[in-house]
Amino acid sequence: MSAPVLGRAAGTGPLAADPDLGAGHLEPVAVGRAHRHLVTKALAEFSHERLLTPEPAPGPAPGPADALGRTWWELGTPAGSRYRFAARVLPLEHWDVDPATVSRTVDGLPAPLDVLALVDELQPLLGLPDRLLGTYLEELSATLAGAAWKLHHRRADARALARADLQTVERSMTEGHPAFVANNGRIGFGVSDAAAYAPEAGAPVRLVWVAARREHTHLACGAGVDERSLYASQLGPGQLGRFADRLRGLGLDPADYLYVPVHPWQWEHRVAVTFAADLGRRDLVPVGTGEDRYQAQQSIRTFFDLDRPDRHYVKTALAVQNMGFLRGLSPAYMRATPAINDWVAGVVAGDPELGGSGFAVLRELASVGYTGDAYHRTAGRGTRSPYQRMVAALWRESPVPRLAPDERAMTMAALLHRDAEGRSLVGALVAGSGLPARAWFERYLDAYLRPVVHCLLAHDLAFMPHGENVILVLRGDVPSRALMKDVGEEVAVFGDRPLPGGVERVRVDYDDEVRLLSVFTDVFDGFLRHLVAVLDGDGLLDAGAAWRTVAACLAAHRDLHPALHRRFDLFTPRFRHSCLNRLQLRDTLQMVDLADQASSLQFAGTLANPVAPHRPDGA
Incomplete structure (x- = not known):
């Protein structure tokens, strides 16, 4: 559980009074529907990528194609199980599989749909190495849990959602990347973390702020932005004053530090543990939580300011494994990010065709990253590791100021x-x-x-x-x-x-x-x-x-x-x-x-x- 300073109680919080311990969504109906959804998607996308080759199968009367133009297909697996479903194959070999028609048999007998069993049965065809099977199954299990949570909690009508505001739509999405099957891994999140920080939960989050010693920290700003204006516009004088008072109270000079926004999960699980030596040297100093409430976006580590929507998005490092990557941010890699965004934005703005269409980029205006840790000192020997991507952030323009009435x-x-x-x-x-x-x-x-x-x-x-x-x-x-x-x-x-x-x-x-x-x-x-x-x-x-x-x-x-x-x-x-x-x-x-x-x-x-x-x- 997170520390009370982050707004989540320790020991006596919501889970302590919940007999399901936060896993109420993991019940047979929701999990069964989630399995059906993911098995359907796996059959469709693995067939699209030619990992699987379904065979035509006889369908119910009156013939092989039903009134909706769907044909019946069968797929046998190396493990001996068989899957049967109705689908249309559209242009680009898109398999539009009807979830309601998918069935599975094992040794000729009906068997429940289970996406983990499907991957196990198909492993020889999928090219998934034995050493990585467990990791993929864990990402798939997390995707299953996320799908079950959405099915259990979310009932937003698409007709109402079509007219909702940006953040209501953002937190109401029930599907991640449309092609990836295991698209919601978040390995590292516990059940209470998902309830607090997952985009679909839509829970307001207050970011943790850390002061990082200036000599070990790089702040890059794009055109029209400098250190003073960035912090003044995104934090305001009141918060800046409190952060400075915190440093002075420790006998430190605020002029020696830059401020870095940190995901609360990252603070608890990484910065306060993995960077203990840096905290002990006062190269990193926690200065408190921010005033504004933010909402996680679909990309999970990016936040939108709910209280002041005109303020920038904040993208934070988050050391969870998701869709084939540990979602950190590299201070070295991001050093050029504002300059890249300025150049791209200039190209787009200077083109009459693009200007006429209203097409534009939301610039990443500033980036900050700390490199004074032991993990970066090893970089001089050519070592690259996820630990070098754990204390960094960037700011991106919000679309709200760009909208007409x-x-x-x-x-x-x-x-x-x-x-x-x-x-x-x-x-x-x-x-x-x-x-x-x-x-x-x-x-x-x-x-x-x-x-x-x-x-x-x-x-x-x-x-x-x-x-x-x-x-x-x-x-x-x-x-x-x-x-x-x-x-x-x-x-x-x-x-x-x-x-x-x-x-x-x-x-x-x-x-x-x-x-x-x-x-x-x-x-x-x-x-x-x-x-x-x-x-x-x-x-x-x-x-x-x-x-x-x-x-x-x-x-x-x-x-x-x-x-x-x-x-x-x-x-x-x-x-x-x-x-x-x-x-x-x-x-x-x-x-x-x-x-x-x-x-x-x-x-x-x-x-x-x-x-x-x-x-x-x-x-």
Whole structure:
């Protein structure tokens, strides 16, 4: 349990009076539904990545395809169990599996669905090493527990959620990354930690603040920001005065320190233990908790200020294992983050096409990191470890000051959300907009796809534009523009265009085929594949018409910028099939080398490009 200073009682807190000890959601109905959801997703995504090869099976009368166009399939496992389900296979080999139809037999007898048993049965096909099986199963178990918690506690109607504010939507999401099966690992969180800090819990959090000795700490600020203005705007004179009084009371000079926001879990489990020597030397000094209440975002270690929404997001180091990474922050790596964000924001703001669309980036304005510990002293011998990524933070612009009175913001991940009754949020938006579904989808593509493509073709600039990294701005229920975030860690610049010295880190040297994967993999396969399935499944816009609309968006951009398309063919018949679960299954502890991500990619042949049949004349 956390110490009382963090606002969570020790020994006599909520769990002490709870006979379920915080595990009331782990009951048969919720866990059974969570197993069904995850088994369905595993069958769908592992088949999409060609790890599994389901075989056609006879279906119920009147024939192999039912009224919804679903075909019956069977899958035998090396362990001898068999799975049977109905599914449609949409463009991009997207397996739209009906959860209600999934069944399992063992030795010919009906057996309950169990996602952990499924992975065990499929291990020889998944390429999951024995030494990492336990870690993957633990991440999967945590994902199962999180799904059960959401099923047990969350009943938000998608129709109401479609009109909710940014933070209500953020905490109401029931699915993490749409492709990863084990997408909610959080290894290190206990049940009370999840209740206090998980995004879906939506519990207000007050951050811990630590003073770090200036000579061992680096603060980097972007354009228009300096140390004084940063702390004044994000903490205010009252808190700054209290922090300074705390230092003076210990006989320390506040001028010798910088302030670092710390996740409460990180303070209790890492900083106050792993950095005991630094605290003993007064190189790190706890100065108290912040006044403002924050809410964890879907990315778990990033916080939004509930009390003053105009203040910046705060992204903290968090040493929990989640989706193939320990979620720390490297002081050395982040040193260039504000400069990278300034440069990217300048490129975007200076382009008339992007400016006309309203596309912009939420800048990471400042970063701070402490390096005076023993773990960093070993770095001189070439040692790299997670312990070097545990005391650091950054500040990112909030979208709220950028909104006009008639605008509201929503995470793009919400477009894939279904509520407990199966209603889709995007369906509610389309209904509320008064537009035909195709017209609504066109507006969305103009706000999201077109600027992402333009950045790549005009500026050799690629983002990681998945749902959690994009904030959609809506007027009414219609997307009008997109704001990109998480720029410092995930942006890439191709080619040899001149870059400022501090920005050189983001340059990568890949061939044109890999460059285009930033559209084909990250946008087409990583997001639009899932959104098209929702639109099709709800009867709003069939998959063929949806991909024709995508093609029309690309063609319209080509008509205005023909020179940009001469080198790159977005209508190529096929592209390489880059697979995300294969990455995690190969190494559950570190999926990719962040310094050379392309070298880590896992491919499974090629996919048919769904816009290729709609190639415009002359393209």
